[in-house]
Every structure is written in structure tokens, then in C-alpha cells.
Amino acid sequence: MKLKKGQKLLFIGDSVTDCERAKPEGEGIAGALGNGYVSLVDGLLQAVYPDLGIMVVNKGINGHTVRDLKGRWQEDVVEQKPDWLSILIGINDVWRQYDTPFIQDGHVYIGEYEDTLRSLVKEAKPVVKEVVLISPFYLEPNEEDSMRRTMDEYGRTVRKIAKETGCLFIDSQAAFNRILKEIYPAAIAWDRVHPSTAGHLILARAFLAEMGFDWNR
Numbered sequence: 001m002k003l004k005k006g007q008k009l010l011f012i013g014d015s016v017t018d019c020e021r022a023k024p025e026g027e028g029i030a031g032a033l034g035n036g037y038v039s040l041v042d043g044l045l046q047a048v049y050p051d052l053g054i055m056v057v058n059k060g061i062n063g064h065t066v067r068d069l070k071g072r073w074q075e076d077v078v079e080q081k082p083d084w085l086s087i088l089i090g091i092n093d094v095w096r097q098y099d100t101p102f103i104q105d106g107h108v109y110i111g112e113y114e115d116t117l118r119s120l121v122k123e124a125k126p127v128v129k130e131v132v133l134i135s136p137f138y139l140e141p142n143e144e145d146s147m148r149r150t151m152d153e154y155g156r157t158v159r160k161i162a163k164e165t166g167c168l169f170i171d172s173q174a175a176f177n178r179i180l181k182e183i184y185p186a187a188i189a190w191d192r193v194h195p196s197t198a199g200h201l202i203l204a205r206a207f208l209a210e211m212g213f214d215w216n217r
Helices: 037-048 066-078 091-099 110-127 146-165 172-180 197-211
Strands: 008-013 055-060 084-088 130-134 168-170
Touching: 008 037, 008 066, 037 055, 037 197, 066 110, 084 110, 091 146, 110 130, 110 146, 130 146, 130 197, 146 168, 146 172, 168 197, 172 197
Parallel strands: 008 055, 008 084, 084 130, 130 168
Antiparallel strands: none
């Protein structure tokens, strides 16, 4: 297990991370971590590794892009001083290009996305022990679909930044692709973006696998 006793694990991202978490501080009891993969990771860590006492914090905010993360990075990451930082961002950066194609002020194209994400990672590195980069995903099995092609491009960018900066990388699209061979996309995410409980379990499982979680402990 890569997580160590008493460490603080902070998740940041968009609505897929947010999942109705408490505001302003997504930490503590009574559903404060939301109802998505962050809460599932926390629950499994408490149930299987109670001796570690990992503190989990959720800093996801609905609708956010990497541009929005930049605006709150100091307060929501640097000042929090987590031991572990997990970043899942990019879905809205791509989605806005397709669901609001004529409102270009809200579009975050690949150049800005790459430069901003790389800058944020480099800013976080001195204050955290480890950074995990999770690729954005789109639950469309047809790789020739235009939005899926764009999302894959952003995912490759995340992989590249992870390699350049020495971060751990989780390919969420690959994790979902395995399930999409058997299940129609709408059964996992009605809009192919916001996962069901099963979809969030896929994300939680992929994250914990990267941490070296022992399911038989």
C-alpha cells in the first residue's frame, strides 16, 4: 500500500469528483465527501485499512475546468498541504466545445489545458508527497466519435504530463472501456459523463489499484 499512516489524501476536479460534497470543506461525516468515487475510496480505506487513519478531502466543484482549478489552486491545494493529491479534470474542458459550440469563451482548448495542468502540477509538487493524475473520460465506445476523439487527446496529454513530472497516472478511459464491452453506456452514465454507482466504483477501483490496495486484507 502506497498510502501511509496518518496521511491526508485530497481529491480535486469537477462534478464527477464533487458529487454533492459539503461546501466549502468536503471532509468529515454525514455525507461530507459526496456520493461518488471519493466517498467510496474513503469508505474502503476505513473498512480495509482502519489502522492507517487516512484523512480524505473532496475539493471537486461542479462544472469546473482546468482554468477554474487555476483560480482556486492556492486555497484548495497549496494551503491544504495534502500528502497525496489526486487530480481528475478535463471533462468540461472538452464537453463545452460540443454542448455549447458557439460560446467559445468557455472552451479550454488543448494548448491551454496542457500548459495550465502542467503548471498546476509543478506548483503542487513542492508541497505534496505524491500527485496522481487521472485521465478525463467519455463513456462512448466508438473511438471515432468526435467528442471521444477529443477526450482521448486530452487523456494522452495527461499521460504525457504525468510522465514528464513524475506523477502516478490512472487511465480512467481504459478502465471504463473494459466495462463498455459488456454494458451499454447509458447504463453506467445517462449522459456518458456522470457515472452511476457502478461507474464510480470503477473509478474507485482504478484509484485503489494504483495505491496497491489489498482486497483480501
